[in-house]
Amino acid sequence: MRVVRETDSVLADWRGHAQRFEREVAKVVLGQDRVIRLITIATFARGHVLLEGDVGVGKTTLLRAVARAIGGAFERIEGTIDLMPADLIYHAHLGEDGRPRIDPGPLLRQGEDLSVFFFNEINRARPQVHSLMLRLMAERSVSAFNREYRFPHVQVFADRNKVEREETFELPAAARDRFLMEVQVGMPADDASRRQLVFDPRFHNVDTLLTEVETGVLDPDALETVARAIQSGVRSSEALEAYTLALWDAVRRPEALGIEIDGVDIRRLVQGGASPRGMSYLLRAARVRAWLEGRDIVVPEDLRAVFPEVMAHRIFIDPVYELRRERVVGDLIAGVFERVPAP
Numbered sequence: 419m420r421v422v423r424e425t426d427s428v429l430a431d432w433r434g435h436a437q438r439f440e441r442e443v444a445k446v447v448l449g450q451d452r453v454i455r456l457i458t459i460a461t462f463a464r465g466h467v468l469l470e471g472d473v474g475v476g477k478t479t480l481l482r483a484v485a486r487a488i489g490g491a492f493e494r495i496e497g498t499i500d501l502m503p504a505d506l507i508y509h510a511h512l513g514e515d516g517r518p519r520i521d522p523g524p525l526l527r528q529g530e531d532l533s534v535f536f537f538n539e540i541n542r543a544r545p546q547v548h549s550l551m552l553r554l555m556a557e558r559s560v561s562a563f564n565r566e567y568r569f570p571h572v573q574v575f576a577d578r579n580k581v582e583r584e585e586t587f588e589l590p591a592a593a594r595d596r597f598l599m600e601v602q603v604g605m606p607a608d609d610a611s612r613r614q615l616v617f618d619p620r621f622h623n624v625d626t627l628l629t630e631v632e633t634g635v636l637d638p639d640a641l642e643t644v645a646r647a648i649q650s651g652v653r654s655s656e657a658l659e660a661y662t663l664a665l666w667d668a669v670r671r672p673e674a675l676g677i678e679i680d681g682v683d684i685r686r687l688v689q690g691g692a693s694p695r696g697m698s699y700l701l702r703a704a705r706v707r708a709w710l711e712g713r714d715i716v717v718p719e720d721l722r723a724v725f726p727e728v729m730a731h732r733i734f735i736d737p738v739y740e741l742r743r744e745r746v747v748g749d750l751i752a753g754v755f756e757r758v759p760a761p
């Protein structure tokens with residue numbers, strides 16, 4: 419019993435750190451409370467995050483603020499059409515003495531201390547680069563110079579805009595599946611935030627703005643331990659487990675529940691996805707959400723709160739509906755929530 423009480427106390431302290439982390443990021447990113455909460459959930463679930471949204475909505479600012487608040491060693495790379503995997507591993511150049519030199523690239527520069535790796539405009543990079551990132555996200559390691567480099571604390575954040583289509587490469591399903599969440603970032607809904615972003619000069623210089631975010635609110639070296647404690651300390655009831663399995667079945671076979679979507683042949687809509695790994699990610703995220711809400715048991719609201727961001731990119735639909743993917747999959751998830759009774 420003493421150990422349990424000590425664990426509860428530690429998790430309560432860390433809940434305070436998580437709340438302070440959200441407040442620090444919210445200082446410089448307005449009107450994105452839900453997005454910040456989702457990133458917090460992913461951080462304590464030790465999952466990678468892909469942000470998607472229009473140009474200029476603040477994706478890069480958000481991720482820079484998150485990296486600063488998490489603390490630890492940070493590296494960043496810009497996705498370009500000519501970027502190759504070797505560019506992440508080493509940098510070849512001529513030294514001052516005129517001799518060729520090879521220095522560590524952004525992945526190796528910080529070694530095992532690397533905490534946050536930020537890939538800006540990831541869809542501009544070639545498939546070869548995506549393959550390297552797939553291993554980094556899946557195994558937290560890369561091979562180079564005849565040895566294996568490990569990054570035990572790394573969390574990958576990436577962004578892409580959904581407007582650019584030229585000179586871009588769609589992420590393969592395997593790479594997207596390694597992201598715990600794909601989070602949509604839109605314009606702030608409230609007028610006050612939009613007014614501030616446009617008219618307050620404080621938000622016009624991002625570099626200066628980010629100095630307002632406290633550094634190292636979280637301890638990257640301890641996050642893995644805290645994450646494991648959350649997963650073991652937050653339980654799920656048999657009724658919740660049955661509800662989760664019912665959601666899983668409904669996503670894979672929506673026609674069985676009589677779900678209808680305008681202009682969609684529901685019998686051919688879902689081609690695959692919603693794998694056991696995806697469902698395990700869903701439970702990981704739901705447990706963290708329950709913990710942040712001060713509970714030690716998962717409730718249906720926890721599952722529904724993270725379901726679209728964790729599961730939508732894991733639902734593979736007929737290509738004929740792909741151009742309408744965001745709306746169609748959103749309607750599918752809404753239909754599943756409506757038809758599957760919660761305990």
